[in-house]
């Protein structure tokens with residue numbers, strides 16, 4: 001209920017005005033958003049890199065609605081990749097890309113062309129792309145796009161959500177040698193006709209999917225901050241004979257930094273997804289909605305503003 005209200009508030013213009021302007025709420029925002037610009041993202045990325053984390057970048061854009069906005073999205077990511085190369089941070093870095101931002105609302109061909117451009121620019125500097133997963137209506141089209149991209153860029157990753165009933169069945173189709181599959185619980189509001197509702201069922205599905213990934217050919221990427229699932233992933237990887245470099249954990253900037261640090265210290269690969277960009281408001285509200293404790297901090301900052 002509270003979560004739905006907050007997700008609804010993401011579209012409220014007055015609240016958007018307060019959150020984006022008030023200096024105190026900006027402090028809370030800074031915990032979850034690395035910056036408005038590439039240079040803000042790079043400042044935080046450098047610190048994470050020095051602390052032994054791998055990097056993923058998430059430009060917080062809006063869905064491309066025409067050819068011009070699709071081309072602008074590609075250019076922004078080219079600029080990011082250029083800056084990463086200059087900083088010596090491009091090699092092995094990940095670019096997270098949404099098919100909507102790539103142009104799926106225009107048509108599938110535009111999304112494929114734009115995503116292909118980003119994959120090519122990434123490959124030129126030693127980086128790679130992972131496609132984010134949006135709502136269940138986009139799963140088939142996103143899977144089709146990743147399959148086509150992998151013909152030229154086999155390392156291209158895909159995110160799959162354990163809350164969807166279909167995900168266990170989707171895994172076999174995306175496991176290829178060297179290809180990355182990022183397993184997450186899922187963050188959108190989905191109907192019970194397509195998604196598990198209870199945390200317990202979502203977690204059980206996560207573990208079933210985890211087993212399929214760990215026993216398969218691709219590179220499993222475990223995108224969670226849930227310490228119980230992190231422990232299960234470690235155990236399952238060992239059981240399937242995977243070394244610590246044969247899979248990776250991924251976490252979001254500002255969430256569970258202590259857990260990320262302890263995994264790095266124990267020799268695991270941990271990639272942190274660094275979100276940046278001017279359109280950070282919707283992203284920030286989703287992070288707030290994920291955890292009741294965030295709401296309290298956020299509400300206090302708004303009240304003081």
Ligand SMILES: Cc1cc2nc3c(=O)[nH]c(=O)nc-3n(C[C@H](O)[C@H](O)[C@H](O)COP(=O)(O)OP(=O)(O)OC[C@H]3O[C@@H](n4cnc5c(N)ncnc54)[C@H](O)[C@@H]3O)c2cc1C
Pocket residue numbers: 131132133134159161184185186187188223224225226227250251252255256273286287288290291294
């Ligand atoms: C790298 C990465 C990529 C992702 N990509 C996608 C995607 O493509 N599509 C998609 O639908 N979802 C994506 N997600 C989001 C994901 O689906 C979950 O919504 C999110 O990760 C929270 O779930 P959790 O597994 O951490 O478990 P939870 O049970 O939600 O959280 C476990 C613990 O982590 C901490 N925590 C979690 N979230 C927060 C927060 N916002 N603030 C503070 N503490 C928190 C808390 O301590 C909590 O108890 C991604 C997540 C990650 C880490």
